[in-house]
Amino acid sequence: MTLEISNLVGGYSQVPVLKDVSFDVKDGELVGLIGLNGAGKSTTINHIIGLLTPFKGTIKINGTSLTDDVKKYKEQIAYIPEQPIVYKELTLKEHLEMTMLAYNLDQDAAWKRAHQLLKLFRLDNKLDWFPDNFSKGMRQKVMIVCAFLTDAKLFIIDEPFLGLDPLAVNDLLTLISERKKQGTSILMSTQVLETAQRNCDRFVLLHDGQVRTEGTIEELRQAFPNAGESLNDIYLTLAREGDAS
Template sequence: MTLQVTKIVGGYSQIPVLKEVTFDIKDGELVGLIGLNGAGKSTTINHIIGLLTPFKGQIKINGVTLAEDNEAYKKQIAYIPETPILYQELTLKEHLEMTMMAYDLDQDAAWKRAEKLLQIFRLDNKLDWFPANFSKGMKQKVMIVCAFITDSPLFIIDEPFLGLDPLAVHDLLDLINDQKAKGASILMSTHVLDTAQKYCDRFVLLHDGQVKTEGTLAELRQALPDAGESLDDIYMSMTKADQHE
């Protein structure tokens, strides 16, 4: 079991945003974190990556909590944020070198992975470019390359398709499938429900800071038999029902 989130209560102030959120991600599994804006997706992610500390509950990655071993916990996570975070004074090459140092990666092996990824995302001739030279989509590709050179056991990917061209979306999904085949676990937050339905193994549906339901698409259909067949139908049915309560 790569990631275990157990009864997390937390938020940004004394008023909790998350209300006993519980779910897990097994080895080699892609789980879609689905919810409307304000449902608690980003807050959940911020707790998992260690930017927020839960009021109650526990988060473990391969049996380790952040409190037990901060460095070992964080080195297991590769994170791709919704908005690219780059250092304006560093070139693309320097971003890659910094990532390799932060994760204590073997330089030769990491550069081999980096070179392949740079070619896939058509960045191999831009190693000396600074972030000011990149478009939003290119910045997102830099974040993707930095994450996937780590070969981490857990990938946290927040709204990855924003700003990416269709070819880059396809390339990213191929990378995700490759990492799954190697046994990595992936938590992906997205509003692109048709893509999530096609690629995710299971889903965690958040609403108002709570897990309303989770499972495979077949299990969601069984739990909500009148909602419809697609993930979009199920989610819209669930949110509309909540609005009428």
């Protein structure tokens, strides 16, 4: 079990956004974190990556919590944020070098992997450019390259498809599939439900800071037989039920 979240209560102030959230991501599994705006997806992610401290509950990666061992916990995570974060004064090459240093990667092996990733995302001729000047989609690709450069055991990917061109979306999904086969676990927050349905192994549906339901697409269909066949139909039905309750 790579990621285990148990009875998580948390948020940004005294009033909790997350209310007793529990779910897991197993080894080699892609789990889709689904929810409307304000459902608690970003808050959940910010707790996992250590930007927020839980009011109650635990978060463990391969048995280690942030309070057990900060370094061991964080070195297992690769994070791709919804809004790309780049350093104004660093070139693309320097972003990669910083990632290699942060994760203590073997330079030769890391650069070999970096060149493959740069070519895949058509950034191989931009090593001396400053990503701060790139388009949003290109900066997103920089985040993807930096993340997949690592040997992280858990990938946290927040809304990766918004802003990426169709070819880059396909390339990202291929990389995710390859890492899954290697045993890497991936939690992906997305509102692109059709793509999520095709690619995720399981889903965690958040509503109003709580896990409304979770499972494979077949399990969701069986649990809510009148909601419809697609993940989009099921989620919209559950969201409307939640608003009405």
